[in-house]
Amino acid sequence: MKKALTSYNIISGQPQITWQYKIGENYVSINQHDQYVSEWRKGDLIFLRTVVYLLNLGNGYDEMVQSHEVDLKLVFSWHSSYTQGGSSIRGFIDSCPVDLEKKGDFTLSGQVDGNLVGKQITLILKIVVASDFLDKGLPQGTVLWKSEQTLILSGDKSQFPMQIVSFSKLTNANRNAFFRLKKIDSDLDEAFVNGYLLQINQDNKLTKIINVAQFSTEEQLGIVQFLSFELYKSLLLDAARVSDSLVQYYTSKTPFPGSVAEAYLGIIQLVFPNSAGMPTKVKQSLAQLLSNPNQFDEKIQSLVFD
Amino acid sequence: MSFSFPKLTRSEASDEVDDFNREKQFNPDDIMRSIDIHNTTGVVWDPIGDHVEIDLFARLRKNLISALSKSQNGVKKTISRNEMDVCIGKFLFEAFENKLTPSVASDVEVWYFFNIRVFPDLIIRRWSKRETNGKIAINPERFLSANRNYCGSMWWRTFLFIEEKNSQDRYWLIRKLKEDNFVGIMERTQLRGYPNLAKEIGLKIAEIQDSTIDQGEKQLLIRRTMVVLRAKSLTCDFSYLAFVDENQPQKIVENSFAIAKKTLEEEGHRVQPN
Numbered sequence: 001m002k003k004a005l006t007s008y009n010i011i012s013g014q015p016q017i018t019w020q021y022k023i024g025e026n027y028v029s030i031n032q033h034d035q036y037v038s039e040w041r042k043g044d045l046i047f048l049r050t051v052v053y054l055l056n057l058g059n060g061y062d063e064m065v066q067s068h069e070v071d072l073k074l075v076f077s078w079h080s081s082y083t084q085g086g087s088s089i090r091g092f093i094d095s096c097p098v099d100l101e102k103k104g105d106f107t108l109s110g111q112v113d114g115n116l117v118g119k120q121i122t123l124i125l126k127i128v129v130a131s132d133f134l135d136k137g138l139p140q141g142t143v144l145w146k147s148e149q150t151l152i153l154s155g156d157k158s159q160f161p162m163q164i165v166s167f168s169k170l171t172n173a174n175r176n177a178f179f180r181l182k183k184i185d186s187d188l189d190e191a192f193v194n195g196y197l198l199q200i201n202q203d204n205k206l207t208k209i210i211n212v213a214q215f216s217t218e219e220q221l222g223i224v225q226f227l228s229f230e231l232y233k234s235l236l237l238d239a240a241r242v243s244d245s246l247v248q249y250y251t252s253k254t255p256f257p258g259s260v261a262e263a264y265l266g267i268i269q270l271v272f273p274n275s276a277g278m279p280t281k282v283k284q285s286l287a288q289l290l291s292n293p294n295q296f297d298e299k300i301q302s303l304v305f306d
Numbered sequence: 307m308s309f310s311f312p313k314l315t316r317s318e319a320s321d322e323v324d325d326f327n328r329e330k331q332f333n334p335d336d337i338m339r340s341i342d343i344h345n346t347t348g349v350v351w352d353p354i355g356d357h358v359e360i361d362l363f364a365r366l367r368k369n370l371i372s373a374l375s376k377s378q379n380g381v382k383k384t385i386s387r388n389e390m391d392v393c394i395g396k397f398l399f400e401a402f403e404n405k406l407t408p409s410v411a412s413d414v415e416v417w418y419f420f421n422i423r424v425f426p427d428l429i430i431r432r433w434s435k436r437e438t439n440g441k442i443a444i445n446p447e448r449f450l451s452a453n454r455n456y457c458g459s460m461w462w463r464t465f466l467f468i469e470e471k472n473s474q475d476r477y478w479l480i481r482k483l484k485e486d487n488f489v490g491i492m493e494r495t496q497l498r499g500y501p502n503l504a505k506e507i508g509l510k511i512a513e514i515q516d517s518t519i520d521q522g523e524k525q526l527l528i529r530r531t532m533v534v535l536r537a538k539s540l541t542c543d544f545s546y547l548a549f550v551d552e553n554q555p556q557k558i559v560e561n562s563f564a565i566a567k568k569t570l571e572e573e574g575h576r577v578q579p580n
Contacts, residue, residue, distance in 0.1 A: 042407075073546070077545045092545045115408065118409060118412030118413075184317055197315065
C-alpha cells in the first residue's frame with residue numbers, strides 16, 4: 001500500500017489534519033493509514049469528518065487569496081477502489097472556502113452511502129481553485145494540494161465467510177457441534193477471507209431451532225458476536241502454533257491489509273496491547289497465551305463482549 | 307438492509323475451474339449438463355445480511371438462456387458476441403434490482419458463484435478457442451480475475467454505461483461501444499471512478515464513431531481525446547467540478563475533444579466530417 005500523503009508546494013511541511021469516521025453513535029479518530037473498521041457492514045452509512053489546521057499558504061498564494069486574485073476551496077471527497085486497476089467510484093463529501101482571515105481550523109463533514117463502497121475507502125482532502133483564473137493559468141478544479149487517508153472496511157463481521165453444511169457429511173467434524181472454524185490455507189500472505197471458513201452445522205439442534213439462514217440482521221449480529229469469542233480464540237491458538245514463522249514474517253515486512261498475518265497481529269494487539277509492534281514480544285505474548293489459558297479467556301471475553 | 311449473496315472462495319473457485327478442464331475438457335455441453343445451481347456444496351455466505359434465494363439465480367439462468375436462444379420467423383437467430391455481452395449485463399443488472407449494489411459487486415467471490423455455478427457454459431461459448439489439436443482452451447481469467455471475470459465485468463459495464471434517461475433503450479450505448487473503448491475508459495487509472503464521466507466519454511466516442519470522419523482518423527481522434535482527458539485528470543478535481551455543476555462531466559469531455567481535434571488538425575490530420 002502506497003504512503004498516503006502527497007503534498008504539492010502550496011503548503012510547506014505537513015499541516016495538522018484530524019480524520020474521523022462514524023458508523024454507530026460516536027466519531028472515531030483515524031490514527032493510522034489503512035485503519036481497519038471492523039464494525040462496518042455492507043450498506044451501512046459512513047459519516048466522515050476532517051479538521052485541518054491552516055495558517056499560511058506558500059508560493060505567494062497567501063497574498064493572492066487575500067487580494068482575491070484567486071479563490072480557493074478545501075474539498076473533502078472519497079474514492080473506493082473495487083479491483084486493482086479496475087472499477088471504482090469517487091464522490092464529493094463537503095467543501096468550504098479557504099478564508100485566510102479566519103485562520104486556524106477548517107472543518108468538513110458529510111456521509112457516504114455504504115452501498116457504493118467496496119472493501120476500502122480513501123478519504124481525500126484537497127485545496128482546489130474554486131473558479132477559472134485563466135490569466136494565472138489556473139482553471140477551475142486545479143488541485144494545488146492533497147492529502148489522503150484510507151479505511152479498510154472488510155471487518156471480520158462483514159467479510160468472514162460462512163457456510164451452512166451438514167457436519168455428518170464432513171470428515172473430521174464433530175457431527176453434533178454447532179460450528180467449526182475450518183482452516184483453508186496457512187499462508188500468512190493469503191487473504192484472511194480465503195484462509196478460514198466458518199462452518200455452521202445444519203444438523204445441530206440449536207441451528208435447527210434458530211434457522212440460521214433466516215436470521216434477521218440483528219440476530220445475525222448477535223450470533224456473530226457470540227461466535228467471535230471462539231473465533232478469536234481459534235485464530236490466536238493458530239497464531240501460537242505458527243509463532244516462529246509469524247515473528248519471522250513480522251520482522252521482515254508489513255502485512256498487507258486483509259491478510260492472515262494482519263488478522264493474527266490485529267488480534268494479538270487487541271489482547272496484548274502492550275506487546276504488539278515488537279516482534280520479540282509477540283512471541284512472548286503467544287507463549288503467555290498458551291501457558292495461561294484462564295487469563296487469555298478473560299481477555300478475549302472482555303474484547304468480544306464489553 | 308444488506309443482502310448476503312452466495313459466494314465461492316478463491317481456492318474452491320480455482321479447483322472447480324481446474325475440474326472443468328480436467329474432467330470435461332471445457333466442453334460447454336458437458337458442463338451445461340452438470341450445472342446444478344441448487345446444490346450449495348462449497349458455497350459460502352457473509353454472516354450478515356438476508357440471504358439471496360438460490361431460486362433467483364436459477365430463474366435468471368432460465369430467462370437469460372431463453373433470451374439468448376430466441377428465434378426469428380422460426381429460424382434460430384445467431385447472436386453476436388457483442389449482443390451476448392449486452393444481454394448478460396442487462397439480465398444481471400435487472401434480476402437483482404437494489405440487492406446487487408456496487409458494494410456487493412466489489413466482492414469478486416460473489417462473481418465466482420455467477421461465473422462457475424450459474425453461467426460456466428456461456429462463458430466458455432463466449433471466450434473459448436479451439437486449438438489446432440482440437441482441444442478447447444479458455445483463459446481462466448474469464449472465471450477468476452477480479453477485473454476480467456465475465457459476469458462481474460458485464461455488470462460493471464452496465465452499471466457505468468446504462469442510460470437511465472433513455473426510455474426507448476437504456477442499453478444502446480453499451481451495444482454501441484467496442485471492447486477496446488470499454489477497456490480504455492474503465493481501466494485508465496485516473497479516469498475510472500467518475501460514473502458520469504465514464505458515460506460522457508462513451509457518448510462522445512459513440513458520436514465520433516457515427517460521424518463521417520475517415521475510419522483511421524476517428525480512432526486517432528478517440529485516442530487523442532482520451533490522452534487529453536487523462537492529462538487533465540492529473541491536475542484537476544473532477545468530483546468537485548461535477549458537484550458545482552452537474553453538466554461539468556459533459557463540459558470536461560467536450561473541452562478535451564476540442565483540444566484533441568485542434569491539435570490533430572494542426573498536425574495535418576483531416577478530422578472534420580466529410
